[in-house]
Structures are given as C-alpha cells and as structure tokens.
Amino acid sequence: MARKLNLRIWRGNSTDGGLQNVTVDANEGEVVLDVIHRVQAEQMNDLAVRWNCKAGKCGSCSMEINGKPRLACMTQVASFEEEETITLTPLRAFPVIKDLVTDVSFNYKKAMEIPAYEAPADLKPGEARMAQVDVERSQEFRKCIECFLCQDTCHVIRDHEENKKSFAGPRFFIRIAELDMHPLDMLRNRKQKAQEEHGLGMCNITKCCTEVCPEHIRITDNAIIPMKERVVDVKYDPARWLGSKIRKRDGIL
Amino acid sequence: MTNSIERHKYDILVIGAGGAGLRAAVEAREAGLKVAIICKSLFGKAHTVMAEGGVAASMGNVNESDNWMVHFRDTMRGGKFLNHYRMAELHAKEAPERVWELEVWGALFDRTKEGKISQRNFGGHEYPRLAHVGDRTGLELIRTMQQRIVALQQKDARDHGDAESFIKVFAELTITDILKDNGKVSGAYGYWRESGKEVLFEAPAVVLATGGVGKTFKITSNSWEGTGDGHALALKAGGNLVDMEFLQFHPTGMVWPPSVRGLLVTESVRGDGGVLTNTDGIRFMFNYIPDVFKDKYADNEAEADRWYNDQANNRRPPELLPRDEVARAINSEVKAGRGTEHGGVFLDVSKRLPSDVIKKKLPSMWHQFYELAGVDITKEAMEVGPTCHYVMGGVEVDPDSAAAVGVPGLFAAGEVAGGMHGSNRLGGNSLSDLLVFGRRAGIGAVDYVKKNGANPVNDATIKSAAEKIEKPFAQTGGENPYSLHQELQEVTHNLVGIIRTRTEIESAIAKIADIRKRAANVTVSGDRQFNPGFHLIFDLDNMLLVAESTAKSALLREESRGGHTRDDFPGMNPNWRQINHISSFDGNQVNVKSQKLPMLPKELFDLFDVHELEKYMTPEEISKGGSN
Numbered sequence: 001m002a003r004k005l006n007l008r009i010w011r012g013n014s015t016d017g018g019l020q021n022v023t024v025d026a027n028e029g030e031v032v033l034d035v036i037h038r039v040q041a042e043q044m045n046d047l048a049v050r051w052n053c054k055a056g057k058c059g060s061c062s063m064e065i066n067g068k069p070r071l072a073c074m075t076q077v078a079s080f081e082e083e084e085t086i087t088l089t090p091l092r093a094f095p096v097i098k099d100l101v102t103d104v105s106f107n108y109k110k111a112m113e114i115p116a117y118e119a120p121a122d123l124k125p126g127e128a129r130m131a132q133v134d135v136e137r138s139q140e141f142r143k144c145i146e147c148f149l150c151q152d153t154c155h156v157i158r159d160h161e162e163n164k165k166s167f168a169g170p171r172f173f174i175r176i177a178e179l180d181m182h183p184l185d186m187l188r189n190r191k192q193k194a195q196e197e198h199g200l201g202m203c204n205i206t207k208c209c210t211e212v213c214p215e216h217i218r219i220t221d222n223a224i225i226p227m228k229e230r231v232v233d234v235k236y237d238p239a240r241w242l243g244s245k246i247r248k249r250d251g252i253l
Numbered sequence: 254m255t256n257s258i259e260r261h262k263y264d265i266l267v268i269g270a271g272g273a274g275l276r277a278a279v280e281a282r283e284a285g286l287k288v289a290i291i292c293k294s295l296f297g298k299a300h301t302v303m304a305e306g307g308v309a310a311s312m313g314n315v316n317e318s319d320n321w322m323v324h325f326r327d328t329m330r331g332g333k334f335l336n337h338y339r340m341a342e343l344h345a346k347e348a349p350e351r352v353w354e355l356e357v358w359g360a361l362f363d364r365t366k367e368g369k370i371s372q373r374n375f376g377g378h379e380y381p382r383l384a385h386v387g388d389r390t391g392l393e394l395i396r397t398m399q400q401r402i403v404a405l406q407q408k409d410a411r412d413h414g415d416a417e418s419f420i421k422v423f424a425e426l427t428i429t430d431i432l433k434d435n436g437k438v439s440g441a442y443g444y445w446r447e448s449g450k451e452v453l454f455e456a457p458a459v460v461l462a463t464g465g466v467g468k469t470f471k472i473t474s475n476s477w478e479g480t481g482d483g484h485a486l487a488l489k490a491g492g493n494l495v496d497m498e499f500l501q502f503h504p505t506g507m508v509w510p511p512s513v514r515g516l517l518v519t520e521s522v523r524g525d526g527g528v529l530t531n532t533d534g535i536r537f538m539f540n541y542i543p544d545v546f547k548d549k550y551a552d553n554e555a556e557a558d559r560w561y562n563d564q565a566n567n568r569r570p571p572e573l574l575p576r577d578e579v580a581r582a583i584n585s586e587v588k589a590g591r592g593t594e595h596g597g598v599f600l601d602v603s604k605r606l607p608s609d610v611i612k613k614k615l616p617s618m619w620h621q622f623y624e625l626a627g628v629d630i631t632k633e634a635m636e637v638g639p640t641c642h643y644v645m646g647g648v649e650v651d652p653d654s655a656a657a658v659g660v661p662g663l664f665a666a667g668e669v670a671g672g673m674h675g676s677n678r679l680g681g682n683s684l685s686d687l688l689v690f691g692r693r694a695g696i697g698a699v700d701y702v703k704k705n706g707a708n709p710v711n712d713a714t715i716k717s718a719a720e721k722i723e724k725p726f727a728q729t730g731g732e733n734p735y736s737l738h739q740e741l742q743e744v745t746h747n748l749v750g751i752i753r754t755r756t757e758i759e760s761a762i763a764k765i766a767d768i769r770k771r772a773a774n775v776t777v778s779g780d781r782q783f784n785p786g787f788h789l790i791f792d793l794d795n796m797l798l799v800a801e802s803t804a805k806s807a808l809l810r811e812e813s814r815g816g817h818t819r820d821d822f823p824g825m826n827p828n829w830r831q832i833n834h835i836s837s838f839d840g841n842q843v844n845v846k847s848q849k850l851p852m853l854p855k856e857l858f859d860l861f862d863v864h865e866l867e868k869y870m871t872p873e874e875i876s877k878g879g880s881n
Contacts, residue, residue, distance in 0.1 A: 027512070028510055029509070029511060029512050029625075029626070030510070030512040040735070040785060041739075045734075045778045045785070046779025046785065046787070048782075048784070048785065050294070051476075051477065052300070053303050053476045054513075055513075055625075056617075057303055057617065058298045058303070058476070059298070074624055074625070076625075097447055098782050101783050112406065112416060115407070117404070130364055130368050138361055139386060142361060142392075142393060142396060145302070145392065146298075179359075
C-alpha cells in the first residue's frame with residue numbers, strides 16, 4: 001500500500017533558495033500535507049510550513065503544488081501519477097519568509113481598508129428579521145476561509161507588485177459584495193467604492209480566482225460581475241443615480 | 254541583554270485569538286483599555302473555525318418552551334452534575350444575548366420562516382437550540398469577531414490616527430511564560446515564530462484563551478495548536494487545573510483513510526436524522542440508554558423516527574444522547590466485533606434526507622467525505638469512531654469574573670477554563686461558553702487593572718524566561734521532539750484514553766515522567782527562523798504537564814462519569830460527584846488533591862424534579878435540598 005513518492009520542495013528564505021529533492025513514503029489515502037509532515041519529522045526537522053486544521057476549514061496550508069495554488073491538506077497524493085515528481089513551492093504572489101511559508105500581511109492590510117459592516121442604529125439584539133433567501137447571497141461569500149489562493153492566482157497582482165497598492169483582490173471583492181448584499185448593512189455606495197478605491201475595474205474577469213477557490217465560491221459570477229454591472233448601471237442611468245441618492249441604501253436591486 | 258529585547262506595554266494581554274480571546278479583547282477595548290491579542294497562528298485561523306454544529310442559546314425561536322432554566326438543566330445533566338453550578342447558570346442565562354450581539358456585529362445565521370435565527374436539535378438539548386450557519390458555525394463566529402476587531406481598529410484609526418493604538422494583534426507568536434512580580438501577574442514572555450526573536454509583554458492582566466489539549470492524544474479532531482499551552486502556563490504561574498481527568502471523546506470522528514482518522518464528523522448529522530448502525534445492520538444505540546435518561550429517549554425505532562416530525566409526543570432518538578454515552582456505545586460495539594474493518598461503525602443520513610437537503614444542511618461534511626474519503630454521504634453511509642475532541646478540565650476560575658484561582662491578574666475563558674461543563678460537555682455549549690466567559694474575562698481583567706494598576710517586570714524575571722528559550726539550541730545529542738511527541742501520543746491513547754484501568758494509568762504516569770526527563774535534553778536542528786522543530790519543544794513541554802495532570806487525576810477518580818470511564822470502577826458514585834480534582838505544579842511534578850464541589854443553591858436545586866436528583870446525589874444531599 002505504501003509507495004515511494006518523489007518530492008521537490010523549495011527551501012530557502014527571502015534572499016536565497018532553491019528546489020531540493022526528497023523521497024518519502026506515502027500511504028493510502030494520504031494528502032500532500034501528510035507527506036510534508038513525514039519529511040519534517042524524519043528528514044528535515046526545520047522545514048517551514050503553515051497548517052492548522054488539516055480539514056480544509058482554516059485555509060492555512062496554501063502553497064503551489066506543481067505550480068497550481070492549492071491547499072496541501074485537500075490534495076490527495078493519489079491524484080498524481082505513480083512516477084510523477086510533485087513540486088512544492090511557496091505562494092508566488094507574496095514574499096517568502098522561509099521554505100513554504102510566505103508573508104501574507106498584504107491581505108490583512110487590505111482587510112483593514114474595507115469599511116466595516118454598519119448595523120442600523122436602532123437595531124436591538126434579537127429583533128433582526130431576515131429571510132433565508134436574502135441571507136444566502138452573503139452567506140456564500142462568508143464561506144471564505146481566507147486561504148488567499150484567489151489572491152495568489154490573480155494575474156493583476158501575481159507578477160505585478162506595482163498593482164498591489166491599488167488592488168484589493170478577489171478575497172476582498174467578495175467581502176465587499178457580502179456587505180453590499182447584507183440585508184441590514186447601512187453603508188452606501190460600497191460598489192462604487194470597490195470600483196474607485198479598491199481596484200474592481202482592474203479585474204478583467206478571467207475567473208482564475210473562482211477556479212482555485214477550495215470553497216467553490218463563485219467569486220467572479222456572483223460577486224465581481226454583478227458589482228461591475230451595477231456600478232456601470234448607476235453611473236450611466238440618471239434615474240438609478242437619482243434613486244441611489246434618495247433611498248435609504250442602495251442594496252442589491 | 255534585557256535592554257535589547259523587543260518590549261511592548263499593554264493594559265491587558267489576551268493569549269489566544271479564538272472566540273473567547275477575541276470576545277475578551279472586544280470587551281477590554283470597549284472599556285477604553287489597551288489590549289494585545291496573541292495568536293500562535295495567523296489571525297482568523299484559530300480552532301474555533303472547526304466548530305460545526307452551532308452555538309447553544311435558549312432563544313426559543315423554534316420552540317417557545319425553551320428558556321435558560323431548561324438549558325441549565327440540560328447542561329447539568331450532560332455534565333453529570335459535576336459542573337460548577339454558577340458557571341452553568343451564567344452560561345444559560347447570558348447565551349442568547351451573546352448570540353444576538355453577534356448579529357448586531359454582522360453575523361448571518363440561518364433563518365426560521367419568520368426571519369428569526371434558526372435553531373437545530375443537538376445531543377442532550379431538550380429543544381432545538383443551536384443557532385447555526387449550515388455546518389460552518391465556528392467560521393461565522395470567528396469571522397464576525399475578527400471583523401469586529403477590525404471595525405474597532407478602523408474607528409481607532411479615525412479617532413486616534415493609528416489603527417493599532419488600542420488593539421494590536423500579534424500573529425504567529427508563542428508565549429512561553431506568564432511573568433509574575435510581587436506575587437501578581439506582570440506580563441508574559443515569548444518569541445516570534447517567524448524570526449525566533451524574543452518578545453516581552455508588560456501587562457498587569459493576562460487572559461488565557463488558548464483552547465484545548467487534543468494534540469496530547471493520537472486520534473484527535475484538534476489542530477496542531479491544541480497543545481494545552483494555557484493549561485501549562487497557568488500551572489507554571491501557580492494556578493490550578495480542575496478535573497483534568499475529563500476528556501471528551503467525540504463519538505463521530507472519521508476512521509478511514511488513516512490520514513483523516515480523528516477528523517470531526519459533526520453531531521448535526523445525527524441532529525438532522527443520521528442513524529448509527531453496526532455491521533449486523535442493527536441500530537445499536539437502543540441498547541445503550543442509561544437509566545438516568547430512560548424517560549427522555551425512545552426505546553424503539555418507530556417512536557424515534559416519529560420524533561423528527563412530532564417532538565411533543567415522542568421521546569428523542571438515542572443517537573442524540575450526550576456524547577460520552579454515544580462514544581462508549583460505539584467503542585463497545587467495535588470491541589464486541591460488530592465494527593467495520595477499520596474499527597468504526599456506520600453513520601447514515603442518506604436514507605433520511607434527500608440529496609439536495611444533505612448538501613445544503615451539511616455542506617462541509619459532504620465536501621470532507623467526498624474529497625478526503627471518496628464517500629458520497631448523500632448515497633452511502635459514513636464510517637465513524639470516537640476521537641479526542643475537548644477537555645472539560647481546565648484552569649480553576651472564579652465563575653463570575655473568570656479570574657484564575659491563586660494568581661492575581663490571571664484570567665481564563667473558553668476551553669482552557671474548567672468547571673463549566675462538569676464531566677461532559679454538550680455539543681453547542683462550547684461556542685456559547687466562549688462568548689459568555691470571553692466577555693466576562695474581559696470585564697474581570699478590566700476591573701482588575703482599574704483597581705490594581707501597572708506591575709513593572711523585574712529584570713531577573715526576564716532573564717529566567719529568556720534562558721528557557723535559548724536552552725534547546727545549546728544542547729547536543731538529545732532526542733528529536735517529533736519522536737517524543739509521537740511516543741507521548743501513544744501513551745495517552747493506549748493508557749489514559751477512552752477506557753481506563755488502574756494498572757494502565759499507573760504505567761502511563763511512569764512513562765510520561767520518563768518522556769519528560771528525556772524531553773529536557775531534546776535538541777533542535779536548524780536555526781531560529783520559522784523552525785517547527787524548535788516550536789514543538791515548547792508545545793511538548795506543555796502537553797507533558799497536561800498529560801501528567803490527566804493521568805494523575807484519572808488514577809484518583811474511582812468511578813465512571815462523563816469523559817472518564819474506569820473499567821475497574823464502572824458505575825457512577827454519588828460520593829464522587831461531590832469531589833473536584835485540583836492539579837497544581839511544584840516545579841518538579843504535578844500534584845493532585847481533592848476539593849469539595851460547591852453545592853447547588855436552593856433556587857437551582859428546585860429547578861429539578863427531586864427524583865431525578867436522587868439518581869446523582871446522596872440521600873443526605875437530597876434531604877438538605879440545596880445550599881442556602
């Protein structure tokens with residue numbers, strides 16, 4: 001049942017590094033994170049890798065497996081050919097700290113730039129009433145486990161460090177969409193702000209983010225495209241523009 | 254040397270960024286104090302994200318008969334009346350407020366038809382009580398709290414020009430010591446995991462919110478972070494742990510393939526109609542209903558099945574007994590040879606619910622089995638077995654303020670605190686515990702700081718904390734921490750696991766002591782930068798203290814109750830119900846002593862039918878009718 005698996009693991013730090021070959025046992029049913037742990041325990045005690053839950057729920061073990069952004073805990077060893085060498089590298093869009101661990105602080109800075117949820121001033125605990133169908137739209141985006149694979153794969157910033165300043169990335173477009181569609185959120189103009197301040201316009205909907213999302217959130221179709229369409233609508237339709245100024249809030253129409 | 258160390262000064266230091274820690278931090282910030290939040294991993298990854306089923310709160314949205322008294326009764330029954338009554342009372346009374354507050358902060362729970370927060374059935378809860386979001390409730394809770402912290406930081410940026418002027422999150426940082434000066438907490442010492450550089454926090458109050466101890470065991474649902482850090486930090490700071498023999502083995506962990514063994518299968522599967530069967534196809538739980546629960550659980554399939562649609566006129570299915578009962582039942586079936594080839598039993602929801610409903614109600618379970626085990630739970634049964642899930646034991650605290658007994662300035666909330674759940678925790682009571690006592694610990698710490706002020710750290714205190722971190726690099730020729738950890742996990746699993754006996758526990762105590770001796774000489778390869786081998790050394794030290802407390806407490810308790818089952822003392826004994834086990838550390842070893850559990854006051858005693866209490870209490874206790 002056990003098989004020998006050939007891995008190439010990127011080892012190094014912010015100044016220097018390269019791929020190292022290692023052969024390790026892999027048992028039936030194991031995921032890539034299991035074999036990384038075996039390498040760590042038996043051959044490279046100081047191999048750096050982030051992980052927490054090993055169940056696809058926390059989004060910590062993000063890395064690139066054969067060049068593809070993935071969670072190591074959800075990638076079955078059996079999904080590779082018997083003789084295939086598996087190459088493990090750190091996320092490319094973020095600076096390397098050590099081995100498979102990168103500095104993802106970019107994402108926490110962007111989170112700080114998204115205006116928070118704003119509850120109605122008169123909302124008393126226990127008095128909120130919302131229909132299931134209305135909360136489900138935002139719930140889809142709240143499934144996000146912040147693995148940042150969508151950020152890593154997004155070509156706007158993957159090889160364009162210069163765009164990072166003005167681009168929040170798919171993770172935060174769904175955060176904005178979630179708040180925009182939140183039945184109780186009171187803050188106006190979230191879509192417009194996404195366009196003007198968070199770089200929504202830079203996205204040209206290639207759907208790479210949706211493809212890598214381990215939670216299967218339809219980032220492009222359900223968050224980015226609807227926001228882009230409505231930004232355009234409001235901007236160019238005088239009646240809608242006027243409406244958005246008069247109504248209490250410009251929720252999803 | 255002490256001059257070059259990175260130093261930070263705060264009013265309150267919160268160790269742990271799960272639900273309890275974040276809730277404490279919010280409370281402290283709102284009271285106007287400066288708070289540092291320490292997390293071992295990235296912000297938002299704490300083990301709270303793994304909680305699936307929901308948060309228990311008697312809002313009465315689905316069944317109006319529910320109220321705090323019913324919730325209190327269920328919690329005490331679940332804990333076999335070993336709970337600290339005051340914690341269970343505060344918890345039941347305050348849980349609804351805490352859930353509604355999350356909604357005001359932006360949480361989006363699933364809804365009832367009337368648009369209220371929906372509530373689901375769960376083991377041991379008399380009415381549908383768990384507010385939930387599908388089966389990812391913990392993620393919703395942690396994200397809501399995380400975003401609440403960010404909202405407070407954004408406000409501080411507007412009002413004070415710096416987002417981190419009042420709350421700062423220190424991610425990927427390990428605390429190795431609570432510092433004390435003049436007999437009171439003065440701060441904490443630790444190191445950045447990324448660089449290995451040491452950090453000193455000066456703070457007169459520290460809130461421990463470090464979660465559980467699961468990684469002490471071989472088969473567990475816990476992430477790597479569950480290494481009992483707060484338990485050990487409290488012991489080393491002179492605090493006590495209460496009832497460390499009680500560990501919850503969740504009845505349904507995955508058993509196959511080996512790489513996912515222990516991974517949690519939410520109790521919601523049973524709450525939503527899943528049934529347990531053995532390899533003979535028998536729905537075996539009907540054979541395991543204990544006497545104390547006979548009037549509340551159906552003894553035949555027809556009645557159990559009717560309950561899903563008519564809860565007023567039927568008793569509950571026995572699959573929904575408290576977790577300790579179900580875990581023992583599964584264990585017995587497997588031992589009797591009626592388990593699967595992988596050592597589990599079958600859990601099947603596919604015959605009860607249509608495929609689309611399963612995918613909607615249990616999306617992450619569907620995903621988990623499909624991706625990791627190749628099993629489609631809408632069509633076939635899951636294979637499940639017990640997994641170490643939760644520690645009921647923990648830091649001995651004052652129920653109202655969450656202040657750790659014996660250490661001024663130290664507080665503890667959430668899984669790291671003991672007493673609330675007695676000998677067995679009900680599902681859903683963990684998330685509510687985090688919120689209720691996280692908030693209370695925040696208030697307790699604020700009051701303490703306002704009353705006591707700063708407590709400067711002495712250089713000698715810093716020196717001894719720093720030496721401990723340097724030691725592993727100075728040693729050569731010792732063992733590798735990974736192999737010692739694996740050895741410890743084997744010992745706990747085999748000798749102080751789900752079923753225990755005197756000789757095995759004694760052997761565990763000797764083996765743990767031996768591992769601890771060898772761990773003192775452990776050596777580490779590589780340097781200080783993001784070095785998991787180095788990190789594990791401190792985790793291992795903590796786990797060894799936890800394991801020692803558990804084994805020594807387990808040896809003393811000569812009865813079976815909740816999360817402590819003695820093969821040599823199979824029954825529950827009312828005399829033992831009056832006893833808590835208190836672990837303390839003398840710098841050399843853990844010592845365990847008995848302490849009397851406070852008696853229920855009359856007004857809480859009177860919430861129960863006296864004939865029910867007779868099953869748990871001595872005639873003498875019953876005749877007193879509660880304390881005054």
